Amino acid sequence: MCGDMSNANWVCFECREAKRQKSLCPQCETEMVCIGMKIAIPPKRNEKAWIALRKEIGRRRRDHDDRKYAQSVRRKHDLEQEIERLKALPANEGRKRTIRQLQKELGEL
Numbered sequence: 001m002c003g004d005m006s007n008a009n010w011v012c013f014e015c016r017e018a019k020r021q022k023s024l025c026p027q028c029e030t031e032m033v034c035i036g037m038k039i040a041i042p043p044k045r046n047e048k049a050w051i052a053l054r055k056e057i058g059r060r061r062r063d064h065d066d067r068k069y070a071q072s073v074r075r076k077h078d079l080e081q082e083i084e085r086l087k088a089l090p091a092n093e094g095r096k097r098t099i100r101q102l103q104k105e106l107g108e109l
Contacts, residue, residue: 002034009035013054016044033057072109079106 002008002022010032011018012025017032018041025032035041035057042049083102086095 002036007037009037009039009041011035011041011053013050016050076106076109079109 002010007020009018009020010022012028012030012032014030015025015027017025017027019032022034023032024030035053039053039057042053079102083099083106086099086102089095
């Protein structure tokens with residue numbers, strides 16, 4: 001989601017610490033979580049806002065994972081259909097090579 005982007009916000013939800021770079025929390029020394037660049041960080045004293053932020057980040061990550069899974073299922077289905085379509089055509093060397101490449105990609109999913 002974030003990689004090592006320098007303008008991203010990194011937070012520790014336990015200690016309510018925030019930094020602009022990937023690091024360990026200065027308080028508890030656990031790895032901080034990247035929340036992106038455009039999400040506002042609440043004041044340390046606002047516990048309800050930190051709880052809401054944690055829930056929102058969790059929801060966004062679940063949504064992202066769900067979309068990635070749906071895309072991989074769709075891609076797998078498309079590959080299977082294309083392989084079957086190519087197998088139904090008369091054989092030739094180029095088509096065999098394409099089928100092998102598609103099968104290899106399908107195996108990697």
